[in-house]
Amino acid sequence: MEQQEFTLADLARILLDAAGAVEGAAFDEGIVDAELEQLGYDSLAILETGSRIEREYGITLDDGVLVDARTPRAVIEVVNAHLAARAA
Template sequence: MSTTEFTLDDLRRILLDGAGAEEGVDLDGDILDVQFEALGYESLALLETGSRIEREYGITLDEDVFTDADTPRALLAAVNAQLTTGAAAA
């Protein structure tokens, strides 16, 4: 898939497709600065999310992205930076 921006809606869809959502967690709310752990996503779910992002967007994320990016806002920034870098290299 060729795109230049990874959005919060994209992240929500991939999180739900890959790991679902914990009961009582509203992913449609203001979650940009909520830590993934508080949203119910542990390391295994985030690894699956990363794999799905890589496959869908044709990018490779550094291994430390999910330890450094502990909120949706931080992950969006990391993915979009990679998309921008990849587009510049193309």
């Protein structure tokens, strides 16, 4: 099975679908280490994003894993680790 890669563009798309656009939040490489809450996404938006990621990518994220992954980079790393484990 070919391993998928979860990217910043994927995260941006899913966040927009889950929570809508946040004024002033531009998803480019410059924000990968900014905290999601500072970008305007609250815990409910992050949980909904996690649910959508699970459905779309066929993975199960541990409870609270996205709450602990506070930046886009951390979310991307967590999702890619789960995708790699599934592919193994």
